[in-house]
Amino acid sequence: MKPTTLALGLALAANTAIAETTVQSCNRTVTFDEPPKAAISNDVNLTEMMLVLGLADRMVGYTGISGWKTLDEDMRAGVQQLPELSAKYPSKEVLVGADADFYFAGWNYGMKVGGEVTPETLEPFGIKVYELTESCIHIGDKPKASMGDMYNDLLNLGRIFGVEERAQMLVQGYKAELAEITSGLNPSDEPLRVFVYDSGEDTPFTAGRYAMPTALIEAAGGVNIMDDFKKSWATVTWEEVVDRNPEVIVIVNYGDVTAEQKRDFMVNNPAFADLDAVKNDRFVVLEYVEATPGPRNIKAVRKLAHGFWGPAASVGN
Incomplete structure (x- = not known):
């Protein structure tokens, strides 16, 4: 006996109803139960992950x-x-008001431990949260930062939004x-010693073991x-930087203080005159x-490789 159109429709509806996607966050x-239809992303890098997956039409804004x-x-x-719903971290009211x-987001990427906006505080409003993998160290243990952190987020977003093939x-x-x-x-036997200078003059804000630059630097042949x-991302002392004598300094460019101003600060400060990176x-x-x-x-690794090993390094175009 051939199934009727109604029977096929009911079977399809039943399968759709029980289709679920579960990810680790x-x-x-x-x-x-279904792909989100009114998503919000926080910060420029997380928003770019959404865009590269072609999810702009599933978004109601960014923050x-x-x-x-x-x-x-x-x-x-x-x-x-898309509208920017909040110039900095959004409040709970902003997210709820947008019918998200x-x-x-991530910890210190739009959420703070013990803050107003967390997965737990948003759950009663039907807002599900996926957390940036790199940021998980703020609420528990995780391995050192790796390129796999970024890959993991793209693949999980692909599953959440039903665009897994594109993500893969x-x-x-x-x-x-x-x-x-x-x-x-073709690096030397010893990887180049690299310091990440994000910001700060009295004390430097830098990337530690669990921040993405650690993985980028390693991929480019440094440490x-x-x-x-x-x-x-946290603060250290300049004494620690001087003691470890970096051969290369990676400056993170954003905010009111330009990359050139950060470089000038280090080049013109007598305390750093003997650093290999400054001397050279x-x-x-x-x-x-x-x-x-x-x-x-990936572009960042290419840029670092050129900066570490010079034009002689064969790192593509």
């Missing part, structure tokens, strides 16, 4: 960009149809490009001199969106 498992950073031409084009059903293709492409870059490197600093004028600038987890990480 830091120390939580989050289950989605946390203009209060600290500016958008380049590519980014402006991607979000031109999904918030892509992107990740495969990124891995292939990274392999092409690193296969052309973060703060690799044993068991933090993500070896500085590499990464934009904030390149230094934090997101689609521009």
Whole structure:
């Protein structure tokens, strides 16, 4: 007996009703009955992950960009149809008021431990949260930062929004490009000692073991001199930097103080005169969106490789 159209429709509806997607988000498992339709992302790098997956039409806005950073031409084009709902971290009222059903953020990327906006405080309003993998160290243990952190987020977002094939293709492409870059490197036996200078003059704010630059630097043939600093982004002392004598300084460019001003501060300060990086004028600038987890990480590795090994390094075009 052939099934009727009604029977087929009921069977399809039943299958759809029980279809669920479950992903790991830091120390939580989050289950989605259907892909989100009114998503909000916080920060420029997380928003770019949404855009590169083609999810702009599933978003009702973004937050946390203009209060600290500016958008380049590519980014402006991607979000031109979307409102910025909050210049810095959004309040719970902003997210609820936008009728959001999904918030892509991280700890210190739009949420603070014990703050007003957390997965627990948003749950009663039907807003599910996916947390940036790199940021999970703020609420528990995780391995050292790796390129896999960024890949993991793209793949999980692909599953959440039902664009898993696109996510897989992107990740495969990124891995292939990274392999092409690193296969052309011919570093010395000892990786270059690298310091990440984010900001600060009295004390430097830098990337520790769990921050993305550690993975980017390693991929390019260096080692973060703060690799044993068991933090993500945090403050150290200048004495520690001087003692570890970096051969290259990576400046993160964003905010009111320009990369050139940060470089000038180090070059013109007698306390840093004996640093190998300063003596040899070896500085590499990464934009904030390149230094934090997101689609521009591969470009960042390429830029670092050129900066570490010079034009002689065969790292593609």
